[in-house]
Amino acid sequence: MYGLELENLCVDFGNFKLDNINLKLRRGCITGLIGRNGCGKTTMINAIMRQLEATGSILYNGKPYKGNEEEIMNSLACVFDKPHFNQNLKPKKIIKIYNAIYPDLDLGKYYSLMDKFRLPHELKLSKYSFGMQRKYCLILALCRNADILILDEPTSGVDPYDRGEIMDLIQEFIMDENRTVLFSTHVTADLDKIADYVVMMSDGKIILDTDKETLTDGYRLVQCETLTPEMQASAIGVQKSMFGYVFLTRDKDIKEGEGVKVKVPTIEEAFVHLQMDKRGLEL
Template sequence: MDREDIDEAAILCKGLCLQHGYFAIENLDFELKKGYITGLIGRNGAGKTTLIKMIGNSIDREQGMIYYDGMVYNGHEVLVKKKISIVYSKPNINLNATPKNIACALDIIEPWFSYEYFSEKMFQLKLDDKMKLRKYSNGMLKKFMLILALSRRPEILILDEPTSEVDPVSRVEMLDMIQEFMEDENHTVLFSTHITSDLDKIADYVTMIQDGKILFSDEKESLKKQFSSGVNLPSIEEIMCRESLKGE
């Protein structure tokens, strides 16, 4: 593995292995290209969340290496945490707290946190920062988590099913925020989802995972051309059908 390859990727995973009950990730390689939005697709249980948790050091991998803009996590924890914001599919914060309390706490412990951006977006998306999070609807909670992640001013934004169970209006607002984030060419996004129509609007690349293995990673437009319509990004079911025919 060349040092150049390590340095050029926003995140580079090499040889990741993990056994969790009946589910396994074996010798998985994955590259998140710097400066682009990559969609990570797959059916429920395919391994999307597990891969993201390994990248976020929420679960320990058994083997393999992960490079964050050329750095390993151990010894560079502060730099890596500053560089990356992750929004998990399930909130990992105290739902009895208010958004304002959480933002104030982050503003104290993270000098790079932008309370100004946080307040602006909360007002823009009509979210009450004094209401306890347990009273938020699912859509409100998803929007708040995205605002909080972006307020940390990361270079790399990782989102696990950010628009699932979100109403159409909220989905558009969230996609607009992600596109706004990408106006800085140094920014990178990994967007995990099973809703390929969202990726049709914003993604540059699409990577598919199934049973803990990467099936392919391709440019979105190239993937669209491989299907009969060539206009819209195909559904996961259509892609899986194509992959099964390949094996015949």
């Protein structure tokens, strides 16, 4: 069963198009969304969250939006790429309104997370740092007890210690196997830790949708001093540096040797090389 199903989703801004997006997010899984700046990640998230007009269809837990608006909006929680609150408001005011709007809000969890991340209740949001605002938005999303959690760069500006805490919270959120998480980020190290699936976007299209193991274990990252013709034949996204060459290859039998180092790539390494040479995407 899928938590979120996108079918032929299109958004047209004139100068930018989200082009025929087809994507299925499995329940009980964390799907990482990666891509270069301006590739359409935030546009796709805004379309899922009904913040802009689109064509195509989206099913939330198997249900269309029309006719199920109330249920669906209750089951969706999101951390947007920018704060969606008036900066002059204080958290204590926001939570009062939130509490009135969302009947399933877990206030106990809210207060405990506010204490955990040391966020003051009496301070205006404008006085919060960027990282604090990201954490505040994440707390609001997590204490909603929603079925589908959409995260648009929730850890940007957050210190490494709290990032670790956030990863634990997201994993805890997904524990009951009935929830779905879409996690868009540029900090791919976070996805290395918690993602089950990885979706890669480029120029408004999905160019890769696979499980994390296939992405990382399906390739090898090779560092070598000289590039032989055999290596060149299978090399994907060759990067030249002062120490030699770095490239990705699908040849898993490539052997380490003198001046040749081979390892399983991280998501970031795979992403960088696949962006350089999209021929390598044919898994």
